[in-house]
Amino acid sequence: MVFNLIQNSFGLDISEKFWRAVQIKKSGNKFKVVSFAELDIPEGIIKDGKFVKEKEAIELFKKLLDSAEKKISSRYTSVCLPEPKTFIKVINITYPKSKNIMAEVIEESKKHIPYPLEKIYLDWQFVNEKDKSKIIVGVCPKDIIDNFQSFLKKVNLMPVVLEIESMSIARSLFPLTKPVESPVMVVDFGVSRTGIFVYEKDFIPFSLSLGISSEDLTSHLMAKLKLKYDQAEEAKIKLGLDHARALGGLRKVLSEPLKKLAEEIR
Structure with a gap:
């Protein structure tokens, strides 16, 4: 059921300068773009990763969807979280000795995450199912995600995925069936900042955001x-x-x- 929702959702990229929406559908063994829309956003609608002028944002979002080449039919969406506000890190745990994996993930994450645990949402996965001593942890402040979810609800959308941007970019650039053995640095030179991450063997061990844009x-x-x-x-x-x-x-x-x-x- 969840997989079907993801397949039927459309992608949403929200930043302070541009909003983009794209819907793809499977055609045989491939996927094709069936609808795309892009909109320039006035300054001050989003600030520090949050919607601060909600009424104006709702009208702009309607304008974005209305400008799509073909009507975007789904109300389910996969959303990129603002990269400067997220955090991703590979950490080591003592699995399989640990009896409570989640407790150990949280305890070990405290040593690396630059936010208090009570103020963040955290997700994680094993880097490699065969070697469960390493996990990749993704983090975003609660106020950012709560703000996004509140806005999406007001425009009648249901988020099925909230994903850190570097992970979305990596999946679009590198093949899923063949691991990248040597580290590759990806530089995402954007309108308002530059995102940098390293990709190796199906995971991202390092990412950061620079102010030059x-x-x-x-x-x-x-x-x-x-x-x-x-x-x-x-x-x-x-x-x-x-x-x-x-x-x-x-x-x-x-x-x-x-x-x-x-x-x-x-």
Whole structure:
């Protein structure tokens, strides 16, 4: 029953800058996109991972669904949680010696989680069913999840999955049938922040969020080239880091913030 709900749900990506909805359906042995919608979100609707202007958010959400290429029919949704507010960590436990796995998971998690346990929701799974000495723990503050669930209820949606964004990205990038043996770093360069995680052997041992973002590149172009926001955004998108365009001039201008990002990643 739960698996059927997940299959029939649509994906929802909610951030401070953009909202995206996508619905896929199985066709033979493959999945295909049957509907997609994207909407720019005004500043202040979401702040610190929470809906702060709920009435405006409800109207914007209706607008998002109305703009879909094909009507999204499901009221069940799989939602990405805001990455900067979540925490993911691989920890060791003493299974199978432990008689109470959940108690040990909680006790061991206290040493790693940057939030008080009474203020978070926690989920976990074994990294490998054959080696049950390692588990991956996912955490999100209760006020974030409670806020999301309250909003989804008001727009008549039922969340069947609330997932940490890095795990969603990993499943879309890497094959499920063949483990990635060597560690791979994934850099998700977004509008308002940069998410980084390492993926290895079907799990994520490490993730973090950096403040440098695509918006910072736009601001840098505005300051250095005396451009308006729309002009800087257009130049960034059309010219980018291409050596062949504008004699590579934009690449040179953007090298400063990108070097800063590279240093933080290292």
